[in-house]
Amino acid sequence: MTAPAPPGRAPAGGRGRTGVVHRTGGLPVPGVRGLPLLGSVNDFRSDILAAMRAGFEAHGDLVGYRLGPVTVYGVSSPELAGEALTDAARFGKLGADNPLRLVLGTGLLTSSDHDSWMRNRRMMQPLYTRAKIAEMYATMRSSTDGWLDHLAREYRPGDQLDLHKELMRVTLDIVSRCMFSTNVLDDLDTIGPHAVDIAINYAFQRLQNPFSPPVSWPTPGNRRFRRVMASIDDLMYRLIAERRAAGPGDADLLDALLTCRDADTGEAMTDRELRDEIITTFAAGHETTAITLTWTFYLLSQHPRVLRRLQEEVDGVLAGRTPTLADLPRLPYTLRVFEEAMRLYPSAPIVPRLANHDTTLGGHHLPAGARVLVNLVNIQRHPDHWPDPERFDPDRFEPAARKGWHRYAYLPFGAGPHLCIGKHFALMEAQLLLAALVARYELRHLPAHRVVQHATITLRPRYGMEMTMHPRRRTTVAR
Ligand code: HEM
Structure with a gap:
């Protein structure tokens, strides 16, 4: 049983010409030369993961790619990823640009x-501990039940649905209720259901293409971006103003942000700082989980034996109901299915870093300011670390099987000081949603629908995920 082919075709039309891009100090970094002037810009724009897969296959774990005037460095091994992600003194976050x-x-x-x-991070961390997330479980569960009711109302047995779109809906509802004690779905529908998509896509295009026109130019794309951002900002500032007026009391993330004080200055966060943390939580905290679940259901539709085993576990424990918190430890295979889906389709596929000064990576020289792209897809399908890496096999995640892993061979939530703060939240939410949906429905992929991976900041299915929905039992389920 294999997963769909990895994004691995070689760039076409002679663009894969190669050469060494850095020779100063340390070992030289092998590189893809690409086209004159442009380098690999077009390949990155059309399919960044395919371009980086081809570079990895041709040159190995560390590869330089020219994007016009800049060179970026692709990292595809656990060893190098560990070095780049854990040493914050040498490799920091991207800066003002x-x-x-x-x-x-x-x-x-x-x-x-x-x-x-x-x-x-210190201030927000206590909100994300396992214990605190467990306290949010009742909210997650009620949001899940509300969503299941919505599915039952909207779709008849055998109806077609875009699963990705529906999962985005429930994960947004969950993050907004758990973290901000509010429901922003109606507001976002008013702004336009694709508002956040438009904004993030726009930013990603700029990340890939150093020749993008300045934001201040009145191009149609720039104007649309500014319009969308103005609406999103209105919503964020309204949330803040309403909570300031109501006062604390919800014991949620918004309360924590509003009441925290700087240890040195005693100052509270400004509205701008609050807005940035809130929109970051919305953006980082819903699409990632929705996408991995979408890929999970796609994989299940292609792997009937795994699906049967999952259904047996879920039916045995739940008999059609939505899982309680106490049920989760009794659903280990459900969690493994999700973890294995995240190995093949990490929803944040590329984690970028910036060399803070002239340094080395795996003994290779990198100049100050070099952009390093840690490629989780290549790492999590690395043939030296994963036997039969394209195979979808949740048993890889059995406790005994995990023991021999390299520490950074599996890192869907990143690693080091910036490790995803929402990891426990995401795992609990995913196990709940996966079990609840499998308990009630079998989702079958529509054969005519094209499944294409599209890596922006996240690894989306380019044309959504069209599936048909088949109720598994006709009982009224207990909750
Ligand atoms: C399957 C779901 C998720 C995946 C795969 C994922 C992945 C990641 C990764 C790879 C990073 C590291 C980025 C870096 O090092 O530059 C990260 C950071 C982060 N994630 Fe997640 N994430 C998920 C869910 C969530 C959720 C549910 C939340 C919040 C509710 C969240 C909030 C954040 C935040 C705020 C950061 C920045 C942390 C920091 O730099 O201190 N994520 N995530």
């Missing part, structure tokens, strides 16, 4: 100022 800042400002994900990042 990170286009994601146009959307997220300088929240946890995009801040490059170590001190303010650390202050905010």
